Amino acid sequence: MSQPEFDVIAIGNAIVDVMAPCSDALVEELGMVRGGMTLIDTERAHSLYDAMGPAREISGGSAANTLAGLAALGAKCAFIGQVADDQLGEVFAHDIRAGGISFGTAPRAGDPPTARCLIFVTPDGQRTMNTFLGASQYLPAAALDEAAIRAASVLYLEGYLWDPEEPRAAMRRAIAAAKDAGRKVAFTLSDAFVIERHGADFRAMIETGEIDILFANHVELAALTGHDDFDKGLAELAPKVPVLVVTRSEKGAVAVTGGERFEVPAEPIDQVVDTTGAGDLFAAGFLFGHVRGWKVADCLTTGAICAAEIISHYGARPEADLKALVAARIG
Known part of the structure; x- marks a missing residue:
């Protein structure tokens, strides 16, 4: 097997996040599912944007956020995702390249426009996401850089992008x-609603050994296994995946590999400002340690450090020096 050119290459939604603080009352008034992620159409996107207060635009998307964290830690990364040939497409491409991530997917001409996620953040830091997928759901298999995929230690896929047919075929x-190149495949389940729609696909991929590293939170674990009891869900799924990583919000995170369970608490933090991207950055920290052959406990701790940094401010891209934060703990 050749020496990898990239630590991680990811395929995901190319989205620009539009974020604004709001009251709990506004979430209810607008009929949103508090703390959830809802797919919306163009009309709903316009109406919600009109109801938002002053907002910040930050390039996002689950897998792209993970790569931003990995790159900030010093990993060499590449991203595959579809934007439109428009202003937000230019914003996304500029931001991801400025973060040191290779991005060569050609923009798509015409409608629909580049994807955007309207994020309402309540005073407790909870985020309610409303996603217009736009151009991101039209990623064709022809857009794949298969040479780059074969040249990466890990291929990382986000469950959100499994929903539309065209990118699902591209990810397969x-x-x-x-797999043909002997590389590892990491997959994040993304959200319970994705599992409701495509759980059969995910279970089949797990059974056939297509997934080497699976990321989930405790809600997604329950949705995939049918067990509300955390330990029962873990016991059922862990033997089927070489590396299973499950986050539990303020309860920390668990990883199971080779029949051995590892657990770390959540990192202490003064104030939770915005939970957007917490799982994405946890995955970044874990994968960074994993591709370097670190102990599983250190991979988990690095994930927890990255997640704590991201929830301490608005936005799903790191603002503090992640390298320094990790070095102070891991060395």
Whole structure:
């Protein structure tokens, strides 16, 4: 097997996050599912944007956020995702490249426009996301850089992008390319609603050994296994995946590999400002340690450090020096 050119290459939604603080009353008034992620159409996107207070635009998308964290830690990364040939598409491309991430997917001409996620953040830091997928759901298999996929230690896929047909086919092709090259495939389940729609696919992929590293939170674990009891869900799923990583919000995180369970508490933090991207950055920290062959406990701790940094401010991209934060704990 050749020496990898990239630590991680990811395929995901190319989204620009539009974030604004709001009251709990506004969430209720607008009929949103508090703390959830809802797919919306163009009309709903316009109406919610009109109801938002002063907002910040930050390039986002689950897998892209993970890569931003990995790159900030010093990993070499590449991203595959579809934007439109418009202003937000330019914003996304500029931001991800400025973060040191290779991004060569050609923009798509015409409608629909570049994806955006309207995020309402309540005073307790909880985020309610409303996603217009736009151009991101039209990523064709022809847009894949298979040479880059074969040249990455890990192919990382986000469950959110499994929903539309075209990128789902592209990701299946990417998995085959990675496996053929002897590389690892990491997958994040993303949200319970994704599991409701595609759980059969995910379970089949797990059974056939297509997923080497699976990321989930405790809600997604329950949705995938059918067990509300955390330990029962973990016991059922862990033997089927080489590395299973499950986050539990303020209860920390658990990883199971080789029949051994590892657990870390959540990192202490003065104030939770915004939970957007916490799981994405946890995955970044864990994968950073994993591709370097660190102990599982250190991978988990690095994930917890990155997640704590991201929830201490608005936005899903790191603002503090992640390298320094991790070095102070891991060395």
